Amino acid sequence: MLLSSIRRSSRSSRLEHWVCTQCAFIRRREPPQQVQHVKPYTTPSASKSFAKKSRFYPRGFIHHSQATIAAHWSPVDIRQDDLTLRTIFDSPQAWDAFSAVPSGMNVGLFRNGFLTSPHGFIAFARVSLKRARSVVDKVLATSSTQGYRAIVRHLDRLSDILCRVLDMADFVRVTHPDPQVQLQASNAWDLVYEYMNELNTMTGLNEQLCKAMADPEVTKFWSEEEKAVAEVLRLDFSKSAVNLGEKHRRRFVQLSSEISSVASQFVQDMSPEQPVLKIPSSYLRGMDPMTARALTRGGYVHLGTLSAEASMALRTVKDPDTRELLYRASRTASKYTVRLLEHLMKRRAELANISGFESYGHLALRDRMMAKSPEAVDKFLRALAANVRPKAQQEVADMLAEKQKTDPSATHLDPWDKDYYSAKIRQNMKAVTRDDDISSYFSLGVVMQGLSRLFERLYGIRLKPSKPLRGETWHSDVRRLDVISDTDGHVAVLYCDLFYRPGKSPNPAHFTLRCSREIPKEEMAEVWQSSQEDADVPRFYSPEAAANDGMHFQRLNGSIKQLPTIALICDFPQKEGNNSEEPALLNFYQLETLFHEMGHAIHSILARTSFQNVSGTRCATDLAELPSTLMEYFAADPTVLAQFARHYATDAPLPYRLVAEKLKQARRFEALDTENQIIMAMLDQQLHSPLAHERGFDSTEIYHNIQKELSSSPPDPADTRWQGFFGHLSGYGSTYYSYLFDRVLAQRVWDVVFKSGAKDGALQRENGEQLKQNLLKWGGARDPWKCLSGTLKDERLADGGEEAMALVGSWGTRSQV
The missing domain is CATH 1.10.1370.10 (Neurolysin, domain 3)
Structure with missing residues (x-):
């Protein structure tokens, strides 16, 4: 499938905790440098366009995006950003004051000029499809050596055009709180996905790519990155069966559809052979009595076979016959x-x-x-x-050995003994740390502050709070952070939706809303020209802004790159009411989770490639979890935690023994x-x-x-x-x-x-x-x-x-x- 690789890594989530059975460092400073105040990049033509098109304000004149160049910030700026980072996550009042939405024009979700209303998703999809078809026509018409040299860039642009809609719409339809926005995002996704399926039946694109790859006069001009993208695209084409005969290709399409349907059905209809267990309450001695009473009717406890209460019973019930009954039921899927x-x-x-x-x-x-x-x-x-x-x-x-303490004659362990005796051993471990003991040192603001300090020390990048503009975010809880490099300036945009709210997915996840990609001058000129003639396109202030749909871009070393745009989703509990003085406090598992998801984000941020097919987490699937899993080691390291972990009320530093005890117990x-x-x-x-x-x-x-x-x-x-x-x-x-x-x-x-x-x-x-x-x-x-x-x-x-x-x-x- 041509675009199978595009969306494969757009969403990364921590599906399970691998070590559990349940599923600011100050870098050596250079001498202080003069602060450079960076002005928005404009061109004479852009200024003329503003004057010429100002009468079109009802359609929206998109002027908020700007290119950036490498810049330096003073230590005062950095310290202020570090302090603000903590306060906007720890204090709802501070966030409200910082983010007070100004009056004025709606800039659209993610500052995308199309997305100022729910129906903007359809306009975005239609314009994108026009651009995609134009690229397809250009590729199919290629016949010269010079044309074939550009074919990888054209195909990567085709991928990017469609991915811009698919990834953004996919995120919005599962995250946005407004059902109407969800619906229109889903409709836009369907429109583009249908066209994607058309592309997957085209043999011409694959044939043109193969011609280019087979010609040494073409490939010798390709960079290492271009060659990697060409190979990715070739494999995607072959996976969509474009090389098969018509009969087999039809069967391939049928099977692909059936597999998708059956896979969904398997997950949705998954059930145990015996959904509910009815057990005499006297057999559940050892289980939490309040839980047992809440489930008791007529002297029997009614346990859902796959429920949390059944799992608790396996860990606590003393009677081995009852544990065997629970174990067998919970390990037997329906026929x-x-x-x-x-x-x-x-x-x-x-x-x-x-x-x-x-x-x-x-x-x-x-x-x-x-x-x-x-x-x-x-x-x-x-x-x-x-x-x-x-x-x-x-x-x-x-x-x-633990079993033999109560049953000296025991010679073996039964399958239903494992959860019970492992829980007993953990309970017997001395000085077990309570979650509350640790969480007081891990307010969300402190942790975000710590992540920024760590990234500045390791990679020379930091997280800078940024005031969102009107219409930019999907909920008032969402914090926008700009990622700032000490050499390259503004390099990415990060939206953090980290607090629990009703109806929001509880699964932590990293979404790539837009990948890094270099945009050639001829592409900007082409988009700028076509945007003047298309009523569906908002009015942008420059070719650079038009080519990026109004979203952020970077001007660096004479080239234009679209900035990686990332969303992080978590569901950390926030104290009720804006008057609460206590910040959101994370337990250690939640701390690990945030470090894990930020590991995906740092991969997307640092891998700012020229081609979107290989940017960020769009790497080998069995390498994609390395940066995120590695971050869990930093989350447990005493020298890292010493840089930021402090008690939210007393400002006392974290005693590391609390973490050591918790880890020892969890990883027993x-x-x-x-x-x-x-x-x-x-x-x-x-x-x-x-x-x-x-x-x-x-x-x-x-x-x-x-x-x-x-x-x-x-x-x-x-x-x-x-x-x-x-x-x-x-x-x-x-x-x-x-x-x-x-x-x-x-x-x-x-x-x-x-x-x-x-x-x-x-x-x-x-x-x-x-x-x-x-x-x-x-x-x-x-x-x-x-x-x-x-x-x-x-x-x-x-x-x-x-x-x-x-x-x-x-x-x-x-x-x-």
């Missing part, structure tokens, strides 16, 4: 759910077969993945399993948690292997065999069917290993590049530059194995392959405490 899962696997297998692949795993892994093949993933998972097994076996032995059974993730990743691989082609394909048998081979703890009873609850099989098909892979890589980068935090290693600019220059700034524009090899200074990784995957697995994982 209908399992049939849906197996139907999905078989249809994916057929799709891969039509496309000429041995299995769906082979199809999925060859595109934008470091592993490249199921065989390489298998090597990684088995090496990791061997590394973690001794520690996992010790953790099982610890639980058995980390090896078993990792082993369970290995089993899930191996299941994902085998369900997408050639086994799915075979007669008698049985996902239950496959899961139990993997458990028997790889689990240090007792496997599930043979009559259970847990795989039916593995919802990530829908979206991650054959790539679930990626999180484990990036977790191992993150630990290695932490140990090698940042010296495990020793001797201020987490705060040294040279260490941040090593990561930035070798990996972060490239996005997907360089071979990820070369990026990793350069980052770790390990030549064994440079060429990738199965042995490199096995090497990564052998490094294993280790608790940070």
Whole structure:
């Protein structure tokens, strides 16, 4: 699919906590430099246009966007921004005063001149489709060598045109509180997606790209980045079956549609064989009595099989027979759910077969993945399993010893004992820290302040609060931050929607609303000319503004780049009422979550490539979680926390022992948690292997065999069917290993590049530059194995392959405490 790579990384979310069974540093200063006051960039033609078109104010004259150049700020400016950053997140009153919306023209959502009203989404989509068709016509008409040299840039622009609508509309339709805006955003998304499907049936675009790639007189003029984009586009075309005959192409389209439908149905209809358990209340001794009473009717406790209360009961109920009943029910998906899962696997297998692949795993892994093949993933998972097994076996032995304290005759651990005895061991750990003890040191404003200080030390960038203009944000809670580089000036825009509100998605996520991309002068001239003739286009003040839809851009070293525009979504609780003096306080898991999501953002910010197909997180899928997972190590590092963590009321510094105790408790059974993730990743691989082609394909048998081979703890009873609850099989098909892979890589980068935090290693600019220059700034524009090899200074990784995957697995994982 031509655009499959465009939106793949537009949204990144922390789907689960990998170490849990539940799903300002001051850089060495140069001598003070003179502050440069940067004026908005204007041209004589732009000024003339303003005078000429001022009568069109009803359509909106978009004058708020400006280009920026590299600038320097005084220490006073930086200190003031640092203070303001804390106050606008910690004090609703301070935010209201800072962000008081001025009267005047509505600048549109994200300062996009089209989006001043709900219906603006449709105008944005229609104008974008006109521009896209013009680019398609230009590509199809290309016949000269000079024309073929520009074909990658044209196709990348085509991707960007459509992505501008799709990514923004996708975000708005799931986030904006106004149903009418949601509806129009969804309609715009549908319009553009329909055209995308038309493009995926065109063979001409693929043929033109292949001609360009086969001509040395063309490719010798391409940069490394252009060659990477060409390869990405070629793979996307091949995945949409453009090379197949008409009969097979029709079947490919049918299968793609059916797979999408069945995958959604699998997740939506997922259910246990026994939805509710009816248990005599006397059998639930040990469970929280108030919870039990609330669920009791006629002497029986009614527990939803997959409810939080059932999970609590597994951890607390003393009677092993009751725990066995709960465990079996919670691990047995309905037969209908399992049939849906197996139907999905078989249809994916057929799709891969039509496309000429041995299995769906082979199809999925060859595109934008470091592993490249199921065989390489298998090597990684088995090496990791061997590394973690001794520690996992010790953790099982610890639980058995705990069981023997009350049952001296016990010789083994049952599957339904694991949650119960691991909970008892955690409870018995001394000096366990309460969430309230830690959260008092982590007000949201303090944490945002700390992130900005950390980024300034490591990468020379900081977060500067910016007053949003009228119509720019989707809710009054949204804070806008400008990302400022000490060398390049304004480099990105970050919208932070971090507080809970009713109806808002509870899932933390990073959205790329617009990617980095260089805009050629001829493209600006073309858009400027066409905008004068199209009644759907707002009036912009310059060609640069028109080419960016009114959104921010950067003028740097003679070129124009659209700035990365990012949204971060969290659901942190805020005290009721604007008069509350207590700020939003984060527990440690919420702190980790914010650091994680900001890791995605920093990747999008630093990888400001010239082509949007490879910008930011649009890199190898199994590398995309490395920057975000790495940030969790910074969140737990004492030297990092010492730079900002202070009590919101007393300003006392955080006693690090509180964090150390919390981490020690949470990660007490980390090896078993990792082993369970290995089993899930191996299941994902085998369900997408050639086994799915075979007669008698049985996902239950496959899961139990993997458990028997790889689990240090007792496997599930043979009559259970847990795989039916593995919802990530829908979206991650054959790539679930990626999180484990990036977790191992993150630990290695932490140990090698940042010296495990020793001797201020987490705060040294040279260490941040090593990561930035070798990996972060490239996005997907360089071979990820070369990026990793350069980052770790390990030549064994440079060429990738199965042995490199096995090497990564052998490094294993280790608790940070």
